[in-house]
Amino acid sequence: MLMRILPEIGHFALIIALLMAVVQAVLPLAGAATRRPLWMAYAQPMATGQFVFVLLAYGCLTASYLMDDFSVVNVANNANSLLPWYYKLSAVWGNHEGSVLLWSLMLAGWGCVAAWWSRHLPRDMLARVLGVLGLISAGFLLFMLLTSNPFERHLLDIPADGADLNPLLQDIGLIVHPPMLYMGYVGFSVVFAFAIAALLGGRLDAAWTRWARPWTNAAWAFLTVGIALGSWWAYYELGWGGWWFWDPVENASLLPWLTGTALMHSLAVTEKRGSFKSWTVLLAIATFSLSLMGTFLVRSGVLTSVHAFANDPSRGLFILVLLAVTVTLSLVVFALRAPRVSHKVGFNWLSRDALLLINNGLLITMTMTVLLGTLYPLILDSLGLGKISVGPPYFNTLFVPLTVITCLFMGLGPAARWKTTSPGELLRRLWLAGLAALVLGALIPLVYRGEWNLWVTLGLSAALWIVLSLVRDLFDKLLHRRSVWAGLRALSLAYWGMVLGHLGVAVTIIGATVVSHYAVERNVRMSPDTRVEVAGYQFTLTELTDRRGPNYLADAAVIEVQRGDSQRRFLMQPEKRLYLATGMPMTQVALRPGLFRDLYVAMGEDLGDGSWAMRIQYKPFVRWLWLGGLLMALGAVLAVADKRYRQVRPARLAQEGKA
Incomplete structure (x- = not known):
């Protein structure tokens, strides 16, 4: 009953x-x-x-x-x-x-x-x-x-x-990926609510920013993990071995992540220096609005994607109206209230304030680049001007150089002082880190593959620059302490969160750079006892079997893998599944993961003579992509745990608001 x-x-x-x-x-x-x-x-x-x-x-x-x-x-x-x-x-x-x-x-x-x-x-x-x-x-x-x-x-x-x-969707990745992604999307609604509440109450001061920061960091951490899980799922579930395809729905999650990153840094400046107040509020509005826009794209039927949920235009129209009302009302409140409560705080062109402002400008430029590439084909189609496709070449051509430039300022930011920094001081602190990053970035491709590659050098140099500038900053902070341990204990959790966050960006860039240029892929025909060599590994098909799962039938291959002349062997078992209720075929890839490389085997089609099409790939450093995402999220969690953002009495908030 x-x-x-x-x-x-x-x-x-x-x-x-x-x-x-x-x-x-x-x-x-x-x-x-x-x-x-x-x-x-x-x-x-x-x-x-x-x-x-x-x-x-x-x-x-x-x-x-x-x-x-x-x-x-x-x-x-x-x-x-x-x-x-x-x-x-x-x-x-x-x-x-x-x-x-x-x-x-x-x-x-x-x-x-x-x-x-x-x-x-x-x-x-x-x-x-x-x-x-x-x-x-x-x-x-x-x-x-x-x-x-x-x-x-x-x-x-x-x-x-x-x-x-x-x-x-019948995969462990889809059990955890959507909740994490939604926690990030929805979490930014709290930050948006704090921004609108601050505008309505006329208190754009250190009080509201201090209490908005933990919510921002928490939402950003969830969104980062959600994006990483989505990339991981696409990598092993779709059978093509890629980790990012610039799909419109992938872009829909990247857009609020970019503005959310800018928002975190802008909140820090507003809290520390009292500047960027209007900029911070606009970023809070933009981040939540982009979260709503992602919801519209996924559910409106205006695009086709493996991630899309609905194709009913009436549903998309409702969300579009909700998005328009949210953006319009929030901007009206901003236009009416912001001029009354904001004031300017001066800073030098070479200071942490200025460097964070430049970085935020670059993040917004990256956001607009992705937004344009995502919406432009949809706008043309809706106006009846034809169908076009904006793919990876457009995004990579614009996004990658902007990322490298952003990394340059990421390395400068921690070493600079608030309000003003002398060029000589900044050069004295960071010249060695910059030189080492360039030299190592040029040498590593020569040692790793025996040839120099410009794009690999740029990517590795950018990542090493971030890491080495962090090392230099940490060295300066510990230099005059009684002991290293005392110095480390004196550093706040927010600082360690920043270190881990920037380190995560560097790790992700290393992974993306290496796997994009040094991955090896072969599409081969294999039958029992066929041997194929890929990147120094021998793959031998030893057996073809079939098995029944709870709701599918599967053809499975047993592949023995050996590296060079080593006597050590292991098995990989890719499958081609047929789901009984839908009659839909699916590829279940076989993975041999490792910190420095993945081996990846996917079954293609049955070629009819006892042989199968196989896709074999060697993916160096691909795990670093998701390791970097986890480090970034952990950094945000550490920042949330900082004691400065724990409960503060209202009297103290009021006092800080008047300061």
Whole structure:
């Protein structure tokens, strides 16, 4: 009996959550404007209640999946009785309706955490923050209930079994990738809410930036991990061995990451020096707006991608209207309030302030480059001016040089002083690091492959420049300490977060540079006892077998791999799967991972005479791409944990706001 009414319970829970979101939006904002404490007091319980009811709705949908309730359209279209239970959990968000529900759950969760974690903030500030979050939640809950109801029922002809989850999504990477990505997207809504609340309250001061920074770092860390996981999934699941294809949906996640990176640095300047106030608010608005734009691209049907969820233009129109309203209203608030609360703080052209401003300018330029390449084909198509494709050559030609230039200023920033730095001092501190980076960047390709390569030298020199400038900065900080250990303990977690973040960028650049220029790929025909050599490894097909999985049939190859004359051997077993419910074939690659190289084998087509097409690849340093992403995320987490961003009494906040 309970199973039969779970979808109705979930549906009504969403309706109640929508009503609570409306109350959360209207009363606290009105109370803050009219100074009515009772109205402002509604913010926290409404935020908590909204989260509880959205969580109840999500639990009902999850239970429907686990119990194979195919009377629910969403379950029937995206699950199957043979689907393993853990993929049923990921199938909940592996579709448009479920993913919007997950988005709403995370948005409500962030709002609930903000309501209680920040309860020490001034009452009017907290009311405005939660009121803005309530407005956003109301928009998404309304979108879900009007156009994307996950609890819609089959009234007649209930299917005996489901259509199954897309085989591309039946993977561990898709169990963790979307939640991480959404946590990043949605997390920036809190930063956006703080920015709008600060504008409405007329307090663009150190108080609001100090409390916005942990939320920014946390959201950026989640988004970084989400992007890295998406790249990792595409690498081993799609069978082509690439880690980034400049797909429009990939770009949709990169855009808020770039502006979010600029926002983190801008918040640091605003907190430390009181400058960049307007710039910081605009970056907060832009970052959240780009998160919404990514949602529009994935769900509007305006593009075709393995990552896209929907092809219903009516859904895309709703999100486009929500995006337009959000951007327009936030910019109107900015135009009306920012001139009254901002003031200029001077700094020299050679200072940490100036270098961070230049870096932010470069990050925005990179954002506009990616945005133009992503939207230009869509705009032309919508205007009936023809279809064009903007691919990797465009993005690589513009994005790579901008990245190298950005790395140059990344190395200079930590060594420079706030407000002003003399050129002589900067040169004295960093000339050795710069020379060493150039020399090592030129020598490493000669040692590694016996030939010089300009692009490899540029990439390695940029990465080494970041690392060596960090080493020099750390050396300077420890130089006059009583002991190295005492000096290390004196450094803040925020500083170590910066070190790890910059180090992660360097590691990622090394991985991208090496694998892009030194990867080896061979497409070969193999039958039993066929031997192929790739990058010094011998691959021998020893056996062809078939096996049955829980919901698929698979042809499998057993390949013995040996390096050179070594007696050490290991096996790799790629598969070609046929999923029973959908009849869709899928490639399951075989990977032999390592810190300095991956071996990668993917089965192609059966050539009909007992042989198969095989793609064999040698991918040097490819793991460094994702290792760098993890280091960046860990750096952001360390910054969040810094004691300066723990709870501060309202009196201290007020005092800092007046300073």
